[in-house]
Amino acid sequence: MTFSAPSAKTPDHAAHKAGNLSPSEQANLWNMEEHFWTSGADNARATTAANAIMIFPYPPGILQGDHIGNHLAQNTGWRSVGMAERRAMQSGDIAILTYSVSAEKADVPIFKALCASTYLHDEGTWLRISHQQTSLA
Numbered sequence: 001m002t003f004s005a006p007s008a009k010t011p012d013h014a015a016h017k018a019g020n021l022s023p024s025e026q027a028n029l030w031n032m033e034e035h036f037w038t039s040g041a042d043n044a045r046a047t048t049a050a051n052a053i054m055i056f057p058y059p060p061g062i063l064q065g066d067h068i069g070n071h072l073a074q075n076t077g078w079r080s081v082g083m084a085e086r087r088a089m090q091s092g093d094i095a096i097l098t099y100s101v102s103a104e105k106a107d108v109p110i111f112k113a114l115c116a117s118t119y120l121h122d123e124g125t126w127l128r129i130s131h132q133q134t135s136l137a
Contacts, residue, residue: 018091025095026088029126033097033117036128037081041072048128049120057113057135078103078111093121100136112136 021029036044053064060071083099090096096118103111118130 018089021088021090021095025090029088029095029097029119030083030086032119032126032128033099034081034083036117036131037076037078037101037103040077041069044072044076045069047126048131052128053130055130055132057133078105080104095119095121095126101133109137 020026032047036047048068051065052068053062054068054071055062056071056075060067063071080103082102084102085098085100087098088095096116098114098116101111101113101115113133113135115134116130116132117128119126120129
């Protein structure tokens, strides 16, 4: 595979104009992301688009739409969650959060992973359209 050297002028493409979220938007999205882990399946469903795609460590692997709900019913409601190495970026109506997580719940080993969630800002509301977890264990 070959890669060409970047030209002197960056193309006038929306992806090159990505910026940072305002502090209040960042706080709102990080709050939503934490509640995704700690507030149970109903909250996770309410903040996730109907046809979202999620990737979890095997099993279950790649899930979409209604299949996500079954997984969330068993795998949300963590007692505590720590998020480190937080990064956030925005391009138009899309925001991406990335972080490392350490989540704890009774009678379950501490879960550690690298995560990414993508949100779409639509009609004044942020909705998660994708989420990925890469286990660190």
